[in-house]
Amino acid sequence: MQHRLFLSTLLLAALDVAAHAGCTPSENATDANTPPPPRGQPEIIGGGTVPRGDDLFMAGVRKSSWGLSICGAALIAPTYVLTAGHCVDDSINYVAVGTRYNIGGLDGERIRIKRKIMHPEYVELFDTPFNDWAILELETPSTIKPIRVSFDDSPVGTVGTVRGWGRIMNGVLGPPSLVLKQVDVKIWDNDKCNTAIQAASKGTYPHIRSSNVCAGGVKGEDTCQGDSGGPLTISQNGEDVVVGVVSWGYECGLANTPGVYARLSTAKAFISPFLV
Numbered sequence: 001m002q003h004r005l006f007l008s009t010l011l012l013a014a015l016d017v018a019a020h021a022g023c024t025p026s027e028n029a030t031d032a033n034t035p036p037p038p039r040g041q042p043e044i045i046g047g048g049t050v051p052r053g054d055d056l057f058m059a060g061v062r063k064s065s066w067g068l069s070i071c072g073a074a075l076i077a078p079t080y081v082l083t084a085g086h087c088v089d090d091s092i093n094y095v096a097v098g099t100r101y102n103i104g105g106l107d108g109e110r111i112r113i114k115r116k117i118m119h120p121e122y123v124e125l126f127d128t129p130f131n132d133w134a135i136l137e138l139e140t141p142s143t144i145k146p147i148r149v150s151f152d153d154s155p156v157g158t159v160g161t162v163r164g165w166g167r168i169m170n171g172v173l174g175p176p177s178l179v180l181k182q183v184d185v186k187i188w189d190n191d192k193c194n195t196a197i198q199a200a201s202k203g204t205y206p207h208i209r210s211s212n213v214c215a216g217g218v219k220g221e222d223t224c225q226g227d228s229g230g231p232l233t234i235s236q237n238g239e240d241v242v243v244g245v246v247s248w249g250y251e252c253g254l255a256n257t258p259g260v261y262a263r264l265s266t267a268k269a270f271i272s273p274f275l276v
Helices: 009-022 190-201 268-274
Strands: 058-062 069-077 080-083 094-097 109-118 123-125 128-130 134-138 159-164 181-186 212-216 231-236 239-248 258-263
Touching: 058 080, 069 094, 069 231, 069 239, 069 268, 080 239, 128 239, 134 268, 159 239, 181 212, 190 212, 190 258, 212 239
Parallel strands: none
Antiparallel strands: 058 069, 058 094, 069 080, 080 134, 094 109, 109 134, 123 128, 159 181, 159 231, 212 258, 231 239, 239 258
């Protein structure tokens, strides 16, 4: 199965070595000191670069303070970050908030994780996560403004935005982006999404549940492995709000095959206590 979960072990190891070799762990340096990414670095599938200084609520989940971000996340309160449940294991120790880059320590804030809180009904069926939400409590508050969470269901056809540092092509060897990317995706009807996923996977994938929301389906415009945990946002009264979390999908960037997100409207009881 081609799930949008973690990057391959070998790719993670290679990039983590590169991070340690080329970056100095500075907690207070500014973005102005951050070198530009190498030429030719790929983008999130079909997307563009997030402008410098925008979307600072975006966060990366890391093993070390200046290592590679293995998943995305969103700052929803000064000491709480929302991510995907399948991103959480014993290896993650830091969250990088407000950084433009996938590795390094020269911009944003790197804060140690104090506590990892999984949704009590998180489950994996045939390697596919459901109720895919988790909260990471930070040891110290972030100074960055959190993004607001919306528990309202978004109408079908609403245009959302996803951001991340994940791969730009299908396949195990697709490299991640070193710079934060974004792409717009339209929200689907769940029944039509289920039909599309079952057709693409020839019935080998689990069915879409009410705890899912689907978006995308335009060829070459999608999230991919490494984008997991990042926020699906929509514009509400001129403000970005989170309505979903990048969860899984069948391959990446296929026509008429949307990505699958963990719907926040069905997780209100779990998430609300952390919005302080």
